[in-house]
Amino acid sequence: MDRAPGLSVRLKLTLSYAGFLMLAGALLLAAVWVFLLRYVPDRAMLINPDDKPTSGVFPVRSALLNVFAPRAAAVLAFLLVFGLVGGWILAGRMLAPLTRITNATRMATNGSLSHRIRLPGRKDEFRELADAFDTMLARLEAHVAEQQRFAANASHELRTPLAISKALLDVARTDPNHDAGEVIDRLHAVNTRAINLTEALLLLSHANQRSFTREPVDLSLLVEEATETLLPLAEKHGVTIETSGDITPKIGSQALLLQLTTNLVHNAIVHNLPEQGTVWVNTSVRPKTVVLTVENTGEKLTPELASTLTEPFQRGTERIHADHAGVGLGLAIVKTITHAHDGTLTLTPRSAGGIRITVELPATAPHADR
Numbered sequence: 001m002d003r004a005p006g007l008s009v010r011l012k013l014t015l016s017y018a019g020f021l022m023l024a025g026a027l028l029l030a031a032v033w034v035f036l037l038r039y040v041p042d043r044a045m046l047i048n049p050d051d052k053p054t055s056g057v058f059p060v061r062s063a064l065l066n067v068f069a070p071r072a073a074a075v076l077a078f079l080l081v082f083g084l085v086g087g088w089i090l091a092g093r094m095l096a097p098l099t100r101i102t103n104a105t106r107m108a109t110n111g112s113l114s115h116r117i118r119l120p121g122r123k124d125e126f127r128e129l130a131d132a133f134d135t136m137l138a139r140l141e142a143h144v145a146e147q148q149r150f151a152a153n154a155s156h157e158l159r160t161p162l163a164i165s166k167a168l169l170d171v172a173r174t175d176p177n178h179d180a181g182e183v184i185d186r187l188h189a190v191n192t193r194a195i196n197l198t199e200a201l202l203l204l205s206h207a208n209q210r211s212f213t214r215e216p217v218d219l220s221l222l223v224e225e226a227t228e229t230l231l232p233l234a235e236k237h238g239v240t241i242e243t244s245g246d247i248t249p250k251i252g253s254q255a256l257l258l259q260l261t262t263n264l265v266h267n268a269i270v271h272n273l274p275e276q277g278t279v280w281v282n283t284s285v286r287p288k289t290v291v292l293t294v295e296n297t298g299e300k301l302t303p304e305l306a307s308t309l310t311e312p313f314q315r316g317t318e319r320i321h322a323d324h325a326g327v328g329l330g331l332a333i334v335k336t337i338t339h340a341h342d343g344t345l346t347l348t349p350r351s352a353g354g355i356r357i358t359v360e361l362p363a364t365a366p367h368a369d370r
C-alpha cells in the first residue's frame with residue numbers, strides 16, 4: 001500500500017517527550033511564581049525594626065519579575081534541549097525491538113521464513129509481539145514445507161496412473177492383436193484410481209478451507225453407517241468389526257464427519273492381520289468433548305512410524321497399491337477434518353500390534369459463525 005511520507009514514530013515520541021517536559025517545567029515555574037506573589041508587595045515597604053525581627057526594604061513584584069523571568073526562560077530552554085536530546089535517545093532505545101520486528105517482517109515478505117527475531121529480555125509488549133511473530137513464522141514455515149511436500153507427492157501420484165494409461169494405449173496401438181478387453185479393464189481401473197485421488201484432493205482442500213455448514217450430528221449413527229457400508233470389505237478380509245459406545249451429539253459437518261469415520265474404519269480393515277483380524281470402534285462422551293476411538297489388530301508399529309501416518313500418501317509400513325489400499329490420503333483427510341472441527345487426533349501403537357486412533361472433538365462448535 002502506497003502512503004504519503006510522514007513523521008517517524010521516533011520523532012513523534014521525541015517531540016512528545018520534549019513537549020511534556022516543557023509543559024511540566026512551565027507549570028512548575030508558574031506555581032513558584034504564584035507562590036512568591038503571595039508574599040511580595042506591589043510597592044516598597046519599610047519595616048520598623050521594633051515591630052518585626054527583620055528589617056529592611058522588601059523587593060517589589062516588578063523587581064522580582066526582572067530577576068525571575070530571564071532565569072525561568074533559561075530553565076525552559078534547557079528543558080527543551082534536554083527533552084529533545086533525551087527523548088530522541090529514549091525513543092530510539094524503546095523502538096529498537098520494533099525495528100528488529102520490522103526487519104524480520106521484511107525478510108519474511110521476501111520469502112525467508114527461517115529467520116527468527118528471538119528478542120532477549122524480560123516479558124513486555126514488544127517481546128510478546130516478537131514471540132508471537134516467531135511462532136507464526138514457525139507455523140508458516142512448517143505449513144509451506146508441508147504444502148510443498150504434498151504438491152510433490154500429489155504430482156507423483158497423479159503421474160503414475162497417467163503413465164500407466166499412456167503405456168496401455170501404446171501397447172494397444174502397436175499390437176493390434178492384443179486383447180482389447182484386457183486393455184479397457186486395466187484403463188478403467190487406472191482411471192478409477194486417478195478419479196479417487198482427485199476427489200480425495202478436492203475433499204482435503206474443502207476441509208482445509210472450513211467452508212462447510214455446521215449442524216447437529218450424532219457420531220454413533222455415523223459409526224453405524226460407516227460399518228454397514230464397509231461390512232462386505234471386512235468380510236472379504238476376514239476382519240470382525242465390533243462397535244460400542246454412547247450417543248455422541250456434535251455440531252459439525254455430517255458429510256465430513258462421515259468421511260472421517262469411514263476413512264478410519266476402512267484404514268483399520270485394510271491394514272490388519274491377513275486373517276481373523278479385529279476392528280474396535282467406540283464412541284464416548286466427556287464433559288466438554290465427544291470421542292471416537294478406532295483400533296485394530298495388525299503388525300507392530302513404532303511410535304516414530306505412527307506419527308508419520310497422517311502425512312499425505314503415507315501407507316502403513318510401505319507404499320502399497322493393492323486393491324482397496326486407497327490413495328494414501330485417508331489419515332491425512334482425517335487429520336484435516338479433525339482440525340477443521342477444532343479437535344485433536346492421537347495415534348498410539350498397540351503393544352499387541354495394530355494401532356489405536358482417537359479423535360476428540362468439542363461437543364459444541366466454538367467457531368460456529370464460520
